[in-house]
Amino acid sequence: MSLxxxxxxxxxxxxxxxxxxxxxxDTPAQNPxxxxxxxxxxxxTPDTPETPPERTKQTAPDVCVRAxxxxxxxxxxxxxxxxxxxxxxxxxxIVWPPEGHAATCPAYSAKPQAPKSWNHAPxxxxxLATMAQRxxxxxxxxxxxxxxxxxxxxxxxxxxxxxxxxxxxxxxxLRGRPGxxxxxxxxxxxxxxxxxxxxxxxxxEA
Numbered sequence: 017m018s019l020x021x022x023x024x025x026x027x028x029x030x031x032x033x034x035x036x037x038x039x040x041x042d043t044p045a046q047n048p049x050x051x052x053x054x055x056x057x058x059x060x061t062p063d064t065p066e067t068p069p070e071r072t073k074q075t076a077p078d079v080c081v082r083a084x085x086x087x088x089x090x091x092x093x094x095x096x097x098x099x100x101x102x103x104x105x106x107x108x109x110i111v112w113p114p115e116g117h118a119a120t121c122p123a124y125s126a127k128p129q130a131p132k133s134w135n136h137a138p139x140x141x142x143x144l145a146t147m148a149q150r151x152x153x154x155x156x157x158x159x160x161x162x163x164x165x166x167x168x169x170x171x172x173x174x175x176x177x178x179x180x181x182x183x184x185x186x187x188x189x190l191r192g193r194p195g196x197x198x199x200x201x202x203x204x205x206x207x208x209x210x211x212x213x214x215x216x217x218x219x220x221e222a
Contacts, residue, residue, distance in 0.1 A: 082118040088125045088181060089214065097214035098123045100203075108203065125215070128179050143172055154185055158193040167211065174213060181213035188220045 084090050089098045096102055099111040101123035118124050139147065147168040154164035167185060174181065184190045189201035190208060199208045201218035 082121070082124055082126075084113050084118045084121075086126055087118055087121070088127045088179075089123060091209060091212055091214075097209065097212065097216075101217070109206070128177055137176075139172065143175075146175075147172055150186075157185060157190070159185075170213070179213065181215055182219050183213060184208040184210045184216075186219075186221070187216070189218060 084094070084096070089096055089102070091097050094112055096104060096111050096113050099105050100108060102113065102117070102121050103123075104111045104113060104117070113121070150168040150171060151161070151164045154167055155161060159167065167183065171183065171186075184197070184199065187199075187201075189199050190197060190210070191200050192198045197208045197210050199206070199218070201216075201220070203218060
């Protein structure tokens with residue numbers, strides 16, 4: 017044995033034996049066994065019928081939502097003309113009802129709906145006579161003639177609408193002059209809202 021053969025045999029004996037399965041041969045670039053096939057068409061289930069609306073939504077009963085803006089007692093500046101009856105305070109005064117108070121207000125009264133033709137008919141003789149009496153009274157209380165006429169027109173339309181509200185100017189408990197009105201009724205308003213239609217428990221025909 018030559019020296020080269022001896023060294024080669026020693027080197028091969030010194031190398032560790034391979035561990036694990038032998039390497040698999042590389043997959044050829046094109047597999048001769050595999051054949052491409054078209055994918056199967058996905059099947060779609062038929063559309064289910066829509067659920068009838070009456071089964072998806074139950075009709076709720078009509079609920080009457082009340083608001084102070086729709087109440088006949090609401091004054092131009094969003095105050096209440098009947099704070100005692102509404103349970104807002106024990107004595108008359110300027111009160112702004114809290115939000116949502118109308119839902120449980122014992123004094124709530126919806127504004128009357130006027131007929132469509134209430135302001136078109138001319139005043140009758142009886143209505144003109146009543147307006148003249150009212151203008152005379154309002155002028156005696158210190159209102160200028162144009163303001164007295166405007167109040168008389170307001171009351172004419174109120175009477176035609178069947179509205180049961182009244183003006184302090186029509187009440188016998190009103191005293192004073194413009195800018196210094198006073199109500200002399202027991203428990204009356206300290207500063208009457210003279211030109212505002214309202215329902216006052218102390219109101220009395222003049």
